[in-house]
Amino acid sequence: MRYRIRTGALAFIVHRVTGLALVLYLFLHIMSVSRLGDPASFNEEMAMYSSALFKLAELGLFAVVIAHALNGARIIAVDFWGASRKQAVLFYGAVVIGLVIFIYGAVHLLPPVFDGIRSGMLFAPSYEVIPGGGH
Amino acid sequence: MLREKGFEPGGQFIWFFHRVSGFALVILLILHFAYLHFTMDAGDGLVTFNDVMNRLSHPFFKVIDLSFLVLALAHGLMGVMLSIQDYITRRGWRMLAVGVVWILAIVFGIWGTTTILTLKPFVPGTAPEPVRKVTGLVQPAEDDEAFWPIVEEGR
Numbered sequence: 001m002r003y004r005i006r007t008g009a010l011a012f013i014v015h016r017v018t019g020l021a022l023v024l025y026l027f028l029h030i031m032s033v034s035r036l037g038d039p040a041s042f043n044e045e046m047a048m049y050s051s052a053l054f055k056l057a058e059l060g061l062f063a064v065v066i067a068h069a070l071n072g073a074r075i076i077a078v079d080f081w082g083a084s085r086k087q088a089v090l091f092y093g094a095v096v097i098g099l100v101i102f103i104y105g106a107v108h109l110l111p112p113v114f115d116g117i118r119s120g121m122l123f124a125p126s127y128e129v130i131p132g133g134g135h
Numbered sequence: 136m137l138r139e140k141g142f143e144p145g146g147q148f149i150w151f152f153h154r155v156s157g158f159a160l161v162i163l164l165i166l167h168f169a170y171l172h173f174t175m176d177a178g179d180g181l182v183t184f185n186d187v188m189n190r191l192s193h194p195f196f197k198v199i200d201l202s203f204l205v206l207a208l209a210h211g212l213m214g215v216m217l218s219i220q221d222y223i224t225r226r227g228w229r230m231l232a233v234g235v236v237w238i239l240a241i242v243f244g245i246w247g248t249t250t251i252l253t254l255k256p257f258v259p260g261t262a263p264e265p266v267r268k269v270t271g272l273v274q275p276a277e278d279d280e281a282f283w284p285i286v287e288e289g290r
Contacts, residue, residue, distance in 0.1 A: 016214075016218060019211065019214045020214070020215065020218065022211060023211040023212065023214065023215055026207055026208065026211055026243075027239070027243055030204070030243050030246055030247045030250070031246075033247070033250055034246055034247070034249075034250045036184065036187060036250055036254060037250070037253070037254075039184040039185075042183075042184045042187075043183055043184050046182055046183060046184075065164070069157075069161050069164070072154075072157045072158075072161070073161070075154070075157075076154050076157070076158060079154065080154070
């Protein structure tokens with residue numbers, strides 16, 4: 001038996017996978033933000049997030065959030081405004097809008113990634129913590 | 136049915152809440168994102184301890200972040216519960232999975248709430264601040280006054 005992957009089924013799978021991924025991210029986010037209790041440790045962590053690999057991961061996170069949010073909007077439109085007959089159109093519309101938002105994010109997040117690849121410093125933070133240093 | 140005992144989401148209220156909280160989360164996320172990445176780190180590209188404290192010393196942002204935390208956890212873990220209902224059919228495994236989700240909800244809910252409510256007060260100049268490091272690739276322009284300090288000659 002083979003599933004016939006159409007827009008609705010594809011949207012369901014994407015929504016579920018991105019949703020579970022976002023729950024994992026939420027746990028990580030709560031853990032990392034809890035380091036606010038120690039200012040120096042928090043700043044070191046933030047500097048680590050400025051490295052090329054983390055910027056790439058942030059772009060991936062951005063894509064996951066866009067997919068989940070826009071498909072959620074599509075679900076609300078289908079459920080509350082009875083747009084079920086137009087769900088395929090809504091799906092392709094969401095894809096187009098999502099791509100536009102993603103490209104905006106990529107324009108901002110990819111330059112530091114390319115810098116990191118060219119210099120071979122994928123993990124190196126682009127900031128350095130100087131205790132007691134000025135801003 | 137496990138669902139009838141009220142420990143797993145089901146029914147119209149949950150269905151409605153999932154959609155309403157999802158909508159609220161998108162609005163909160165846009166605010167969160169705009170504030171963090173367009174206002175707070177203005178220019179230097181890095182969110183520091185003092186940047187966060189500046190924002191969170193205001194009670195309005197504490198309320199916003201707390202509701203963000205509670206809504207995100209509730210929305211996300213309800214989604215996990217729905218996945219459990221779809222894929223785990225054995226009664227014992229299902230009860231175990233539902234129990235784990237409840238424990239995660241309580242632990243991370245308390246963890247996040249404590250972070251927001253027990254923050255140390257912001258005192259300017261006391262916390263260590265990261266300073267921009269030029270990584271060899273980024274060559275500042277010769278007229279970049281932010282990088283090259285202006286030295287007035289003849290003084």
